[in-house]
Amino acid sequence: MTQSTDDLLPEGLSDRLPKEAAVATHAMRAVLGTMDAHGYDRVRPPLVEFERSMAERMGKTADSDSPRRMFRFVDPASLRTLALRSDMTVQVGRMAATSLAAAPRPLRLCYAGEVALIKADQLDPARQKLQLGAELIGSDTVEAAGEIVSLAIEALEAAGAAGISVDFTLPDLVDVLSDKAMPLASDQIGAVRRELDTKDAGGLAAVPGGNAYLPLLYATGAFEDAIERLCSIDAGGALTSRIEGLKAIASRVGGRARVTLDPTERHGFEYQSWFGFTIYADGVRGALGRGGTYAIGGSNEAATGFSLYIDALIDILSRDAQRKALFLPMGHDAPTAAALRAEGWRTVAALSADDDGQALGCTHVLEGGTTTAY
Secondary structure (H helix, E strand, C coil): CCCCHHHCCCCCCCCCCHHHHHHHHHHHHHHHHHHHHCCCEECCCCCEEEHHHHHHHHHHHCCCCHHHHCEEEECCCCCCEEEECCCCHHHHHHHHHCCCCCCCCCEEEEEEEEEECCCCECCECCCEEEEEEEEEECCCCHHHHHHHHHHHHHHHHHHCCCCCEEEEECCCHHHHHHHCCCCCCHHHHHHHHHHHHCCCHHHHHHCCCHHHHHHHHHCCEEHHHHHHHHHCCCCCCCCHHHHHHHHHHHHHHCCCCEEEECCCCCCCCCCEEEEEEEEECCCCCCCCEEEEEEECCCCCCEEEEEEEECHHHHHHHHHHCCCCCEEECCCCCHHHHHHHHHCCCCEEECCCCCCCCCCCCCCEEEECCEEEEC
16 A cells, blocks of 8 residues: 555654554643642743744844744735744743733743744754743742752653753853953854863863863763862852852752753753753653743843753653553443543443454453453
């Protein structure tokens, strides 16, 4: 049997069949339920917006390439260019700055939905992703950062992730140090950043002013060891508040996750301010999410938040997922079946005497008033 090319999906897009879709639904509900339990109200921004508005806000709160990754098309009603969202964070920021501008702060919001990219990352071919996240708007304090990191960990645990680890970073580190503690000329800052990004000690030493930044390359690894190496760097007190903040956040995480530190990591943190983090889980390739402190584009209001992309986790969980289902033969007792559904059973009713419960994916059968495993 050959498949018509009309039925093929575009590159980077795929179906979620029943088993995977069920896991995805459960994981999304678990994440949203966790965030709701901590006082985060869900918002649902539209799938498309005016391209100019979204791109302007995105340009101020995301990497410079993000606006070029959006699908665009012309709205026949307004004749203006629309864009399919590639990131829900900027939409939540718009809502906070407009419709929710008068709401009390700190404002806790959460969201879940699909986003689409016109061009995928090299390491991830998917162009449609499930994005879930939370934003604590009106605060970028240590307390806010601690709450956000703890919430991200708890949300992933609820979704089924295990062996969670969190990597902390200080996105504005070079800006802070180059001002006074380790002064750099404006034309030297970019070169130092570039060599720190590539973790190239030789290249960093060759850059004018780069020698002073070499110790930062070694202040990485397990948090307790790395933070001590960061403390030993003589920065004239410029890092004191940030170091104390990192310690406080790590303390709040406690033993729930492994904590590491890479203070110079900037990939994915182009719009974060003083704190950022990446979150991983055992058995899942790549990062499951990122977060940190930032300023909302347009209003410049302080905020702290995270975004989770759990498709890779769904793939892992789907491999061993098995849903209990109860087969209801012809002539079964309807009130009994209804009572079992109320208890949490998933039922599949026979439509003919020839229906086979096992073939239909059921794990149990209702015999009289008793559930029996196949």
